[in-house]
Each structure stands twice: as structure tokens, then as C-alpha cells.
Amino acid sequence: MKVILYMAISVNGMIAKSDDNTSWITPEEWRSYSLFVRKAGNLIVGRRTYEILTKQPEFAEFKDIKLVVVSKKQDINLVSRKHLIAESPKKALTFLKNFKRIVVAGGGTLNNSFLEENLIDEIYLDVEPIIITTGIPLFKGKEFVKNLKFINQQKISENEIQLHYTIVK
């Protein structure tokens, strides 16, 4: 089982504007992300991301995905009976233990929780050609440092590059 973080970021590492706006993320990036998630067959997101993502029309593409939302709350309004709530990152992984690749995809608070517990093996970052000075960072929460090893890069459109790293454990 390999746990992979997949995110779209601004050049300075923001994943959304302060008001949660992500309209700067291109359709090409969404296609790449959506394909990645559908190939893996699963997705783990934080409670705030779940509430935002499930309202987007593109979310219909994930109807067959096994989705786990991480939250301490038990009264979340789940939009599908297939979706599960996990009280912690480790619990979310146990729900998906039969998958070869597990995709974690935000937001910043959830990403930090997973990384802090050393649960991420690889990171894919789709870098958008934009600087967002104040926003929600890729990792938000407790302070720590992790070293990465570069694996690969690829252009996903004229203006966007995808970076692929492993986490040094």
C-alpha cells in the first residue's frame, strides 16, 4: 500500500485563496487529478474539503470512488451512502487497506496531519502559474521539516508542471 498526496498549488505553495476560491486551477489540472483519483479508486479528504468538493459539478466523476472524509465530527452530511467518516488519518487508511495506491488530497490541515504522522509515501504537485500572497497553504498546522527526493517532472499543459517526489523516511 502506497499513500500518495496529490495537490494543485500556486508557485508559492497555496492551495486556495483565503475565501476557499480555487477557480485559478485549470481544467487540464482537474483532468489530470480526476484521472489519477479514478485510477486509484479511492480518495481521502479533510472535512472542509469534503464540504467544498462535493458541491462542485465535477464531483460527479467520483461517483464510483471509495471516499473517506477525516473528521472528529460524526454528524457530517454525507452526500453518498458509499462515503465513510474516519476520526483520524490512520483510521482512514484502515478503511482503504486493500487498495494498492491510496490518494490523499487536502486540504492543508489534513495534509499536515498525514505528513506529521509519517503516513505519506509520495507527493504529486501540479504547479499553477500564479502567486497567491494570502491563502490556504499546502501544509497547515504543527511545525516540522521533511526531506524529499525528486522522482520526476512532466508538463501537464503549456503553463503547468507536475512535480513528483518521495518522502525520505
Ligand SMILES: NC(=O)c1ccc[n+]([C@@H]2O[C@H](COP(=O)([O-])OP(=O)(O)OC[C@H]3O[C@@H](n4cnc5c(N)ncnc54)[C@H](OP(=O)(O)O)[C@@H]3O)[C@@H](O)[C@H]2O)c1
Ligand atoms: N489545490 C488543491 O488541490 C486543493 C485540494 C483540496 C482542497 N483544497 C482547498 O483546501 C481548503 C481546505 O483546507 P483546510 O485546511 O481549511 O481544511 P481541510 O484540511 O480540508 O479540513 C480540515 C478538517 O479535517 C479534519 N481533520 C484534519 N486533520 C485531522 C485529524 N488529524 N484528525 C481528525 N480530523 C482531522 C478536521 O475536521 P473536523 O473539524 O470536522 O474535526 C479539520 O477541521 C479549501 O479551500 C479547499 O478548496 C485545495
